[in-house]
Amino acid sequence: MAKTRNKSYILNREKYKAIRKYDHQQLEDFCGSIYESGYKNGYTNGCDTAAASSLSLEEFMQAAAEVKGIGPKKLEEIRSCIETRKQDE
Incomplete structure (x- = not known):
């Protein structure tokens, strides 16, 4: 063989x-x-x-929106935090 x-x-x-x-x-x-x-x-x-x-940012935000306890205010906080980290790179 x-x-x-x-x-x-x-x-x-x-x-x-x-x-x-x-x-x-x-x-x-x-x-x-x-x-x-x-x-x-x-x-x-x-x-x-x-x-x-x-994941794209939008896919991530959609998945985070489905989590119980995360409302629109917290979603905007998460979005701004992610965007500032992307800008720092």
Whole structure:
């Protein structure tokens, strides 16, 4: 049965042999580059997921209006607080 190659980073035989001969600094640099690429991929995936699932201000206000105990006065307070935070960014 053949191995499936779904990974973006494939460790082949040549690369494995080269890694075995690395000194301390080379291995540290290699591991750091793997960590950085994983971090960047995770960050972009997280940003894409957050952007896809974010609510607009109007959707948020409609959902907040359905909560018992939040009236029109409190809704306006919430709206102004959110708008000032958006302006600060």
